[in-house]
Amino acid sequence: MQILQFTFMRMLSAIPVLIGVTIIVFLAVQLVPGDIALSILGRMASQEQLQALREQMGLDRSLVVQYGIWFTALLQGDIGTSLSQQLPVAGILGPKIVNSLILMAGSLVIVLVFGFLLAVLSGAKFRSMTDRVVVVITLVLASLPAFWLGIIMLYFFGFKWKLFPISGMYNVASPGGFWDLIHHLILPAAVTAAGSVAVVARVTRSRMIDVMAQPYILAGKARGLKRSQLVLRHAVRNTLPTFASIGGLQIGYLFGGVIFTEIIFNWPGIGLQVYDAILQRDIPMIQGCVLVVAVVFVIGNLLSDIAVYALDPKKG
Amino acid sequence: MSDVSLETGRRKQPAEKRRSNLYFVWRGVLGDPVARIAVGIILIFFLAAVFAPWIAPWPPNEADPSMRLRPPGTPGHWLGVDNQGRDILSRLIYGARYTLLCGITPVVLGAVISVPLGMFGAWYPVAGAVIMRSMDVLFAFPMALLAILLAALMGPGIGNMMIALVVTLIPYNTRVVYAAACLERDQAYVEAARAMATPGYKIILSEMMPNVIASSVVYSCTIVGAVVITAAGLSFLGLGVQPPTAEWGIMTSEGRNFIFNAPHIAAVPGLAITILVMAFNLLGDSLRDSLDPRTRLMLIKRRK
Numbered sequence: 018m019q020i021l022q023f024t025f026m027r028m029l030s031a032i033p034v035l036i037g038v039t040i041i042v043f044l045a046v047q048l049v050p051g052d053i054a055l056s057i058l059g060r061m062a063s064q065e066q067l068q069a070l071r072e073q074m075g076l077d078r079s080l081v082v083q084y085g086i087w088f089t090a091l092l093q094g095d096i097g098t099s100l101s102q103q104l105p106v107a108g109i110l111g112p113k114i115v116n117s118l119i120l121m122a123g124s125l126v127i128v129l130v131f132g133f134l135l136a137v138l139s140g141a142k143f144r145s146m147t148d149r150v151v152v153v154i155t156l157v158l159a160s161l162p163a164f165w166l167g168i169i170m171l172y173f174f175g176f177k178w179k180l181f182p183i184s185g186m187y188n189v190a191s192p193g194g195f196w197d198l199i200h201h202l203i204l205p206a207a208v209t210a211a212g213s214v215a216v217v218a219r220v221t222r223s224r225m226i227d228v229m230a231q232p233y234i235l236a237g238k239a240r241g242l243k244r245s246q247l248v249l250r251h252a253v254r255n256t257l258p259t260f261a262s263i264g265g266l267q268i269g270y271l272f273g274g275v276i277f278t279e280i281i282f283n284w285p286g287i288g289l290q291v292y293d294a295i296l297q298r299d300i301p302m303i304q305g306c307v308l309v310v311a312v313v314f315v316i317g318n319l320l321s322d323i324a325v326y327a328l329d330p331k332k333g
Numbered sequence: 334m335s336d337v338s339l340e341t342g343r344r345k346q347p348a349e350k351r352r353s354n355l356y357f358v359w360r361g362v363l364g365d366p367v368a369r370i371a372v373g374i375i376l377i378f379f380l381a382a383v384f385a386p387w388i389a390p391w392p393p394n395e396a397d398p399s400m401r402l403r404p405p406g407t408p409g410h411w412l413g414v415d416n417q418g419r420d421i422l423s424r425l426i427y428g429a430r431y432t433l434l435c436g437i438t439p440v441v442l443g444a445v446i447s448v449p450l451g452m453f454g455a456w457y458p459v460a461g462a463v464i465m466r467s468m469d470v471l472f473a474f475p476m477a478l479l480a481i482l483l484a485a486l487m488g489p490g491i492g493n494m495m496i497a498l499v500v501t502l503i504p505y506n507t508r509v510v511y512a513a514a515c516l517e518r519d520q521a522y523v524e525a526a527r528a529m530a531t532p533g534y535k536i537i538l539s540e541m542m543p544n545v546i547a548s549s550v551v552y553s554c555t556i557v558g559a560v561v562i563t564a565a566g567l568s569f570l571g572l573g574v575q576p577p578t579a580e581w582g583i584m585t586s587e588g589r590n591f592i593f594n595a596p597h598i599a600a601v602p603g604l605a606i607t608i609l610v611m612a613f614n615l616l617g618d619s620l621r622d623s624l625d626p627r628t629r630l631m632l633i634k635r636r637k
Contacts, residue, residue, distance in 0.1 A: 037470030048486045160611035162562045164569050165585055165603030172596050273477030277566060281589070295485050295570060307482040311474050318473075 023326050031319050035312065039091060042308045043084050049300060057300050059100055096308060097301030101294070106305035110287065114309060116186060117286030119198070120279065121271050123206030124213070128271070129264050131210070132217025136260070139218070140225025141248045151218065158215035163274040167208045167281035174204055184283035205282040209274040213267040217260070224259040228252045258329040265321020269314045361623020368619035374612035382429040389423040393579040402595040413597045416587065421601050424579035428602065431491070431580040432609065435573065436561035439495050443502035444553045450503070451510025452537050452545055455518050465511060468504040476501055477563055484572040494573035498560060505556070506549060513548040517541045551624050555617035558610040565606050581606050 049056045054070045075083045096106040139151035175183035181204045182188065188197050228234065229252055237247050279288035287306050294302035362368045381388065396418040403414040412422040454461035471479065483497035517523060518541070526536045565582030567573040574580040576587070581602040588599025
């Protein structure tokens, strides 16, 4: 019952944030230098088209009216029309979001599994040899730019050793299928995950060190419990809320990495779409991509907050 | 280190004056060999940036087409030559200017805006609620994405990229300042100042500010590395510094097209970013540990 109540309250609190997100994405267009209608339609547009768009967006009216028009369209699923493809942005983004979420899910699995393993290995014995090695590994991982790591991995694993395909989601020549997808997924997912693995491992490790210094661990030692039992049955459980909340925070960070890995590995997701839109100055498309990602991010944070609550052994 | 000195140290403490944060930075960071190496690396990059015209063997944009794609170790071009025949070492040295500038300036400007915002918010609860709820909205965007949105709509260029980074950084730093200022607000010295009818702005500026600013500085130092990566990433996307300017993100981006015949073009500048970011991260960690009341005494005692 309690968790339902928490979920409900947390969902309510996400609503003003979502509205705020739409306001920022809407206002960002005001940053475009010069005539907004001209920027959206491009130089090829005729005077009549420009005038029609100005009337449709209410550009000659106040910002509040403009926002109202834009927000109403948004609620009906209309995020605008792509400049470069002359198609509704929402329709183009649909399949791309799915592709990006597949890549994100792959990297999130890597982040959670490796982040947790590294944290438990190192945090269980503060300042041991394993601990020191893990600290160095996480330092290096945290300092690698995703766009560079992607290029380097592509060169070695894709080109030189030919272990993984270098581009796309499926092999065009073969029938494809699940394993083909996984084969294409591993390299970009690993690159996207690298920085977050480091963050999750470091934060969970320091929580683990704190937990291992708690009196109940000492009491367990005094009762003659084995080290493995102490770590796995007692300490790990109390690091889970920290682990889940830092893991959840990575969702946004992963999105930042996904943009670069999609470009480098030619993964047909929302990051590649943003990049194309930037190159073509396709403003409605950029707006749509950012809006969609922000909404997914807010929902992701919501889910992780609920997971944190559910995992906390100390809740009421 | 002996137990005796620890004992006397502890006994003396009540009589001792509250040590300034600077003392802990001095003893903690400079007493830490790892942090000293980090400072050394940053200093080398910094000097390379300042004295680029004197130490770079070639001008950054001078191309010799006959030398195109030569690998590292070529006489006269230690780190190789890029796709247009430009010396990579020289471009790396000149590029350090933009990388350091784009990594540090947004952090400083972000802090300059965040410190008053966070303190003001902590002092006036109504303003604080408004400010912090607005920050929550900015937090709803993944950091890199907000910077991309702003930079892309304002148009490419180094100035617009820096503005985008500053806006992106404000919510993070403001949250840190706000939390610190809320703690200070309830301290006895603030209450005393209030009892003496000191005006609010004076309490904020001369009483709370020195204690709050440390946390903002530490936080700023820990994120310089991330900002260097984000700025290089924006340039990689074509949103920041524009070609043919020598900048490490652009160099990596240009090298990507030649990855199969001349991998060094992308590898070298990316490696430079990694080393610089690692140095900033190490320094930031050390600085945070030396100012964290939970760990700083331990660090100094250990190093005595």
